[in-house]
Amino acid sequence: MVPVVSAQQPVASTLLGFSAGNAKNELDLEKRFLAIPDPERMRVSMQLLSARPHHVGSPYDKQNAEWILAQYKQWGWDAHIETFQVxxxxxxxxxxxxxxxxxxxxxxxxxxxxxxxxxxxxxxxxxxxxxxxxxxxxxxxxxxxxxxxxxxxxxxxxxxxxxxxxxxxxxxxxxxxxxxxxxxxxxxxxxxxxxxxxxxxxxxxxxxxxxxxxxxxxxxxxxxxxxxxxxxxxxxxxxxxxxxxxxxxxxxxxxxxxxxxxxxxxxxxxxxxxxxxxxxxxxxxxxxxxxxxxxxxxxxxxxxxxxxxLKPVYDVIATMRGSEEPDVWILRANHHDGWVNGADDPISGQVALLEEARAIGQLAASGWKPKRTIIYCSWDGEEPMLLGSTEWAEQHAEELREHAAVYINSDGNERGYLSAQGSHSLEPLVNEVARGIADPETKASVWQRLQAYELLHGTADERKDAASRSDLRIGALGSGSDFAAFLDHLGIASLDLGYSGEDDEGVYHSIYDDFYWYTHFADTTFVYGRALAQTNGTLVLRMAESDLLPYDFAALADTLHVYATEVKALLETLRTEAKERQAALSLNAYVLTNDPKHPMVAPPSLETPPFLNFAPLDNALASLDKASGDYAKARSDASGKALFSASLKALNAQLTQAERQLTSPQGLPRRPWMEHLIYAPGWYTGYGAKTLPGIREAIEERRYADADAQIVLVAQAIENEARFVELLTGELKAVARQ
Structure with a gap:
């Protein structure tokens, strides 16, 4: 077999996952892409899509779906509508x-x-x-x-x-x-x-x-x-x-x-x-x-x-088949339904997504074809509870588990700072892309603007990280938008991005979330809509075009250490609280009331938590530390070497499965649908993420025997991830030796 040198090198001296030569080609492609998204087109599209109420089952909801479908087709995408009855x-x-x-x-x-x-x-x-x-x-x-x-x-x-x-x-x-x-x-x-x-x-x-x-x-x-x-x-x-x-x-x-x-x-x-x-x-x-x-x-x-x-939901699915690795899928999505006119939520995100799709279609019309298959999805039924995305993901579950490399989500979009949450194996990629996107107001990069914000206004931990880490941390995902089925249920590496923080917003899910409100009080010139299209579109292109899919397992390992430290600290906090409450009760130290008409009672005593066995978790994290370090070294050592195309394709197909190792088919306690053991919506918080949820919630609810059992299950998932990353490292070394 003839080695492929320039087109199939996995190491990025300038871009994660790209050879030096291919990084230059990628940046040239992105330069063309970044110039295409047009704020005025977004304004016109928002005015049309939010012109009438478009909730699930409404005539305008269907009309919007059909209009979006026509746009995808006009831009050269293979597009269709999938309908579900909910x-x-x-x-x-x-x-x-x-x-x-x-x-x-x-x-x-x-x-x-x-x-x-x-x-x-x-x-x-x-x-x-x-x-x-x-x-x-x-x-x-x-x-x-x-x-x-x-x-x-x-x-x-x-x-x-x-x-x-x-x-x-x-x-x-x-x-x-x-x-x-x-x-x-x-x-x-x-x-x-x-x-x-x-x-x-x-x-x-x-x-x-x-x-x-x-x-x-x-x-x-x-x-x-x-x-x-x-x-x-x-x-x-x-x-x-x-x-x-x-x-x-x-x-x-x-x-x-x-x-x-x-x-x-x-x-x-x-x-x-x-x-x-x-x-x-x-x-x-x-x-x-x-x-x-x-x-x-x-x-x-x-x-x-x-x-x-039962009402119909209309999911608009647009596909651009990959030319070299068509069986690796890059998914990008935003929903189109609203509670009423929904200009901010969700049309501000939908119009940015459509400009990405138009720009990618324009690149394709000029002769470029993506290496991997790109799928753009305009979901229906998000507002009632992620109906369109969940039903589509459940219907195509086996295909998605086999092929999906990433799911990139957005929802509403306003003015301000980049907000990014998701799978932490993608954290370095998000940082790299954010460093290359210009903030519309400051002209610095959106990464620099976010760093400055965290240094000035972040929590103590955020300020420390922003000052000391080379990358800004991304948040964890819980629920509340269409990434849930992809990450929580199917174990597909996922991201959710948007801009916000400079606009006061008080019309959420009301009749006043409309074109008039948005163009008077939010991203009135749609320049942050363009920034969102540029950010997410660049992420799509990096995932679709990289020589080696740009996951970074060291970032995942580092974040898991943070989560492990948090659950240990939570246990100690409960132990301290129990001791302090018992001491106060014994001293009759509670001030029970300042209103004699309404006396209060002292809080009940609390069980002092036992010492839990975190050794399995610590050992698993040590294994992942070693595996992620070995993988990073193998990726670096492969730089500049001739890599065979077929072998690299097989390695990328394997890489898509890395996030799946962090799932369990038995799911979380009380909720088997939630299969990811690292990220989940909280049982008593809802949208807010709980990390290491099986362990954390068992401790919070003082179910200590359950916590011990969950430590073992989570540790096993992390050990699975470590073994899988070591397998990938061996494959990468073998590809580089061929």
Whole structure:
């Protein structure tokens, strides 16, 4: 066999995964690509795609999907629409009342905002997948509705059993609030937006400013996302027309008690009627009233009923087949459905994705072809709980497990700083790309701007890392966007990127998230849309064109050490807390109340945690340290050597499987759909990531025997990864010797 020198060298002296010669070719290609995304085209596309409400099942949702399909085809992509039938309830009855008060439950049109008056097409404000219910009970305020809030209620001797709770949005994903309320015996849940969190305390309210007005409401799903996302009736399989479906009463991810979101205008009379003790200082919002815990003297009536229909979702899939390694897939996606007009969420991300696809199509029309297959996906049904992406991933699960090298996601996009989360084997690649993208405002690189932000405003650890590490850390992924099925379920290395941080944003999931709001208060010139297209498009090109797929296992190993240190520190924190509480109880040291009308009780004593055996985890991390170091050396040693094309293709195919080693077919405790053992949405946080989730959550919930068992399982996955990386190292050495 004749050796291939220039086109198949795996080492990048200038770019990760590229030979020096091919790095120059890649940079030339990227220079052409970076010049193509056009902010004005993004503006025009957003105005069209957000012109009318486009929720799941709406006529404009289908029309948008068909328009997106036509664009892909015009740009030379092989594109089609895949349709799934999913359970999507819509409201027919919504009542919140107390005595003479009846909540308006209506967002008024704004004269200056031309799309806010499309009332006949707008979904009413509601929480999708709340059950039907008609309940009447006293109301109790539970702050953000977190586990620690219920602990505080217990100290006041207040139980929510048989009550309706009212919680404010924030500090956890919305679906956790009715989940915890139900676990504590509540029979209904109301969620409101307090102006302390996204209203007038930050800036003027819409339309004068960007923040949530008094009658603005945050819609959103309350499916149990930490259990499994996607269609609740078809867990684990694609929701095709002929799929076998669960009965609705058997669908475990549906909320257990009726839940409804309301505005702070509607919430204020309810909160003002609360009696009982004054709420702790950190429970108090920004409304002009005395925040009390309750209950109310008068009972609140909450009545909800829904149309429980199957609705179509339209996933637009566009493919450009690879010329050399077609069986290695690079996936890039953003969703196109919105709760209402959805200009910020998700169209700001969708128009950037479309400009990437147009630019790549233009490169292909000029004669370039990608080495690997590139697949662009415009998902439907993300808002109700990742419906389109999850059903597509479940339907194509075996193909994806075999072929997918990376999944690159975005959602909404605004002005500000690069935000990047994902698989840590891709952390050096993200940093390398970020160093080459110009920030539209400062003209420095987006990497430099983010570093400066973390040095000035980051946590102590972020400031330390930004000052001392060559690469900035990327965050971990939990859930909340379309990467979930790819990473959490299938074990595909994934990224989620966007720009944000300079815009105050208070219209999330309301009728005011529209073209008018976006072009007045967000990325008004769409230059950060162009930056997003440039960033993600460059990542796609690097993954599609590199000689050797640009994973870096040393970055993964380093991050896993951080996570191991955190869970050990968590155990020590609980041990210290237990000792301090016991000491305080023995000394009767708690100040129980400053209100004799509402005495508090001391917190219960806590079990002192045992010493857990972290040795398997430490040994596994040592193995991965060695393996990742060996791989990095082999990659460096292969620099400049003649590498055979066929052997390198086989090695790249193997590399796609590296992330899969960190999964387990038995999944996480309580949720077997979640197969990744390193990253997952938190059982009681929802979207927020839990790292080493089996270990961490067992410690947090004081299930110490379970924690010991999870340490062994996670250690085994890391050992599997180490052995696999050593196998890759041997293959790389063999390729370089040929």
């Amino acid at each position: 359970l999507f309830p819509t409201p027919k009855t919504r009542v919140v009342e107390m005595g003479a008060f009846r909540a308006k439950l209506q967002e008024p049109a704004v004269a200056s905002d031309p799309t806010s008056n499309q009332r006949d097409e707008q979904l009413p404000s509601y929480n999708a997948y709340s059950p039907d219910g008609d309940v009447t009970a006293p109301l109790i305020y539970v702050n953000y509705g977190l586990a620690e809030d219920y602990e505080q209620l217990a100290r006041y001797g207040i139980s929510v059993k048989g009550a309706i709770v009212i919680a404010r949005y924030g500090h956890s994903w919305r679906g956790i609030k009715p989940k915890l309320a139900a676990e504590h015996g509540a029979i209904g849940c109301i969620i409101y937006s307090d102006p302390a969190d996204d209203g007038y305390t930050y800036d003027d309210v819409f339309p004068k400013g960007p923040m949530r007005p008094s009658e603005g409401v945050q819609r959103g799903s309350v499916l149990d996302a930490p259990l499994y996302p996607g269609d609740p009736l078809t867990p684990g399989i694609g929701a095709t027309a002929d799929a076998k479906r669960l009965k609705r009463e058997d669908a475990q991810s549906l909320a257990k008690i009726p839940v409804l979101p309301i505005s702070y205008g509607d919430a204020q009379p309810l909160l003002a009627a609360l009696q009982g003790p004054v709420a702790p200082e950190n429970w108090r919002g920004a409304l002009p009233l005395t925040y009390r815990i309750g209950p109310t003297a008068e009972k609140v009536h909450l009545e909800l009923a829904f149309n429980w229909d």
